[in-house]
Amino acid sequence: MRFSDGRLTPIWDKVRAGARLTAAEGLILLETEDLLGVGRMADHAKRRREADRVYFVINRHVTPTNLCVLSCTFCGFARKKGEAGAYEHSIEDMVAMVKDGVREVHIVGGHHPEWPFEYYERMIEAIHHAHPEVQIKAFTAAEIDYFWRRWKIEPKEALARLKAVGLRSMPGGGAEIFSSRLARLLKYTGKADPERWCEIHGIAHALGIPTNATMLYGHVETLAERVDHLVRLREQQDASGGFLTFVPLAYQVATTKLVPRQTPPADSLKTIATSRLMLDNFPHVEAYWVTLGEETASIALNFGADDVNGTLEDERIQHLSGAETPAGVAREQLLRMIHDAGKIAVERDALYNVVQVWN
């Protein structure tokens, strides 16, 4: 393989040999102008795992409330009680939102000031009882940590109780960027810090609850901070092994305006490709079309990503933060994104069991 940036040649030797990349090498991957050089290496790593397969799931989001005790500056979703647009769903409403035919329901919401832990427990139980075939992926590590902060329920107890009533897996949100500098700057110090976030995922993994991991990039973080984030996730995966998918989240500028413009698609493609190369122990890397846009997500399937998430009926968090993609797309639209990239579309469930191959 020829590279326009010679620094990539020794990295390619390691990738071919299946050797682990260092943080310094990760930084080169994010810094280089040789976009297609990084992409070709990531595509090689992706193909070695999954050949031409790209996964998607028929899923929907349920967002119980946007009331949140936090005030993270990158968030366009959260509201305070009494503020215009604030809402709280009843358990009955949420049960009614889930329709049969959906494989996965993704439940993430604000840190509600008053709802007791039992409300969340009953929520999971009711949805599971009404739709036993729908897999429930619920509550970020930040929310699990909040149950401790607010109600002094240990994560291990919270997760065990939620699992007992129907929780199958955990989403990867709330990681933001693992950086105390940014936690102070962007006012998310009131949230699980990197050690706590990783600890809670480790507890989930020990309880047999697989999880995802995210990274919010494209705002005021440095490339070194992105690499550090990836290295920490890789270490946690070595320790506990329960991560399924890494989901890089491109920051949406519209309402919170930490930077003047959304990070360009070349940066997103490089970030996805670098993630695939650095996270050698993660089964999947996702091109999350909601934050990337459908065009970039489709192209990203040639840059190391092997998953496009899903139909995402009623996605709210990114859309209230300004994402311009349609909220929810039909299966046909996902199939076009995958087939345009020359890939084989594999419909999965929340745990990556194959439902059907679409060609």
Next chain:
Amino acid sequence: MLDRIADKARNGKRLDRDEGRFLLAEAGLLELGALAQEVRFARVPDKRVTFVIDSNPNYTNVCITDCQFCAFYRKPGDPEAWTLTVDEVLAKIEFAASKGATTVLLQGGHNPALPLQYYLDLVTETRRRFPQVTPHFFTASEIQTMAMVSQLTIGDVLDRLWEAGQRTIPGGGAEILSERVRTRIEPKKGGPAAWLDVHRDAHRRGFKSTATMMYGHVETPDDVVDHWEAIRELQDAHGGFTAFVPWSFKPGNTLLEKWIKHYKGPNAYLRMLAASRLYLDNFEHIQASWFSEGKRAGQIALHFGADDWGGTLFEENVHKAADYVNTITVEDITALIREAGFAPVQRTTTYEIVKAW
């Protein structure tokens, strides 16, 4: 196969039909893209990406050619048919000029009610009133229509347009230069020769033009190779093409929509651009079409062999008729090019540099 193609491309050797088909149907997308980018930098050495400030108004939507891929035209007498007067067109050009346009790409349907003098007046008046604007007017099939209506040869019409002050011709209406495809989607427009003959006659007289391609409908890789072969051969003869501009067919509101519901996606576009860069070894510029493929795909296209961003397109009605709309400002263009890692440079219709931004 790709290694052989890479060797040929690096050593200035010409690709053959089999190699062209391989690029379209089989080559790894990113390997193809990286090679196209290498060739792009060999041909246009710096990180410059050019753009033009332009507008694409239309003078009539009346057309007698009934192309199956077109959502813009109306038959003569249709209640939605319209034709602008010379003054009305000039008002549109004045608007474009007031926004800094140096190119106006004017095209329209094939309206047999318009005399040759109408077209000549448009050129003469644009030159007289807006000397800073290049009249980039009338595609090949419109020039054919002028010849038919005025009972002159194509050459005579081109001479009259030249006398009126026209020096460049837009490349639209090529679609896919293959007998089979043109018979299927535009039977009344004539085969590949109809488009090629006008451009050949124009290049002989010193006109410059672009070559376009509209893909993503009924064509096969073999048809695309036919297209490339035809324009590469013509470019060998006269060197009159400034750039190659491919875009994907938009099916909205067209007759073809019955069979083709969706336009080809960004990966297919990147493949077409990169493969064209390699096959069209005598074209200096390959244009990334932010307008038809989206700004994000346009930015990525700059890594797949394209060296030009196209224009501002202050006005555009043909894609709009197919329910496809996209807009941009000069500030947005320069920011998008910079973000993609390149240096924005404003150009003229004929790709001469105006200024670096």
